[in-house]
Amino acid sequence: MSVFSRSSLKMIDTVARLGSFTAAADVLHKVPSAISYSVRQMEQDLDVVLFRRLPRKVELTPAGEVFLTEARLMLRQMEEVKSQTRRAAHGWQKTLKLTLDNVVRLEPMQAMIEAFYSRFEHAELQLNMEVYNGSWEAISQGRADIVIGATAAIPVGGDFEVKQMGILEWAFVMAPNHPCAREQVLTEDLISRFPAICLDDTSSVLPKRHNVHYPQQRRLLLPNWHSAIECFKQGLGVGYMPRHIAQPLIEANLLVEKLLPEANPRSHCCLVWRKDENHKMIEWMVDYLGSSEQLYNDWLRS
Known part of the structure; x- marks a missing residue:
């Protein structure tokens, strides 16, 4: 022996x-x-x-x-x-690398993960989260096979496919005790006195993008919506939040929504995946995620 x-x-x-x-x-x-x-x-x-x-x-x-x-x-x-x-x-790659942009809903993750591990006996799923152009950078650099919820126009070229997911709506929110919450009409001058709570773009090569804010407004940059929500609730700033994340907090009176003179921003979101005819898991996952309508209802709808 x-x-x-x-x-x-x-x-x-x-x-x-x-x-x-x-x-x-x-x-x-x-x-x-x-x-x-x-x-x-x-x-x-x-x-x-x-x-x-x-x-x-x-x-x-x-x-x-x-x-x-x-x-x-x-x-x-x-x-x-x-x-x-x-x-x-069995003809499978070792791992499917899936990136979620931080703007998407997380509720569909459980069913997706369970379906994947039920389908592929010898494969693994690697989930990662990126913010804004960080999602595009992940797919362009090979750190992601699929991105769910990539926003804005395609800033990079590459051998990948794109499917529209629909439009993400935003709400301008703040804590109920924030000074802006007491005002009937919000002006650019007033709002600019307070930090704009923004998620920090995770890209390191592509130009960074951030939540919409006024030019003279300082930003409070945060890594994810979990930490951003806590800062909103503590009255540390104001800003835009995806409608599907903000609405439950508004209904629970934890945040207040205000309308600004200009229209709320809207973000076009898409599903992006790497072209690879030999990567059967990519094909399976894209089919599982479904049509543009299903993608919107699962990942973006309030």
């Missing part, structure tokens, strides 16, 4: 976890003498003592603890190699 075979490493792991040759023998369906002999052979090959033999149990020596740590790492790597080989045999 090789010292570094899967069965040898698994045997050492079992003995270490149970602290007994006899208990390990029961789990591994062997007799205790065979386990004891195999461990002794491994110790001779390594020229170290892995276990201290005590009257009723065995304990790892310092050398044994080091060996066990590395043995468990090798076992995990062996399992990963086996999984990757099975994925390749």
Whole structure:
């Protein structure tokens, strides 16, 4: 038996976890003498003592603890190699990389994830979130196979397909105790006195875009809507929020919506995916996400 075979490493792991040759023998369906002999052979090959033999149990020596740590790492790597080989045999890529733009609803994620793992036995789904041009950068740099909710015009060229998702509506909101909430008519001068709560574009190469705000208004840049909502509720600024995120907060009287003289901004959103005829998971996911109407209802509708 090789010292570094899967069965040898698994045997050492079992003995270490149970602290007994006899208990390990029961789990591994062997007799205790065979386990004891195999461990002794491994110790001779390594020229170290892995276990201290005590009257009723065995304990790892310092050398044994080091060996066990590395043995468990090798076992995990062996399992990963086996999984990757099975994925390749079934014609699937290892991972589908899916990016959600921070403006989309999150409620459809559960059903989507469950459907994916039910369909693909040996594949994995990697989910990431980006903001504004960060979504386009992810697809252009190969960090995403599919982007849900990419906004505005296409700022990059690339070998990808685009499907319209519809128009995202925005609401201009603030905390109920914010000074702007007490005013009947909001002017640019008044609003510009307070920070505009904006999500920070996650792009590092493409030009950054941010929420609509007045030219003289300072921004409070935040990484996601979760942190932005907390800042809105604490009265730290004012600004635009996607309607589907803002509406429940408005109805719960946690935020107040105000109408400005100019029309609220509207964002065209789209589904983007990388062209790859050999990547069957991309094709499956695009089909699963459905038509433009379904995309709007699932991911953008208030």
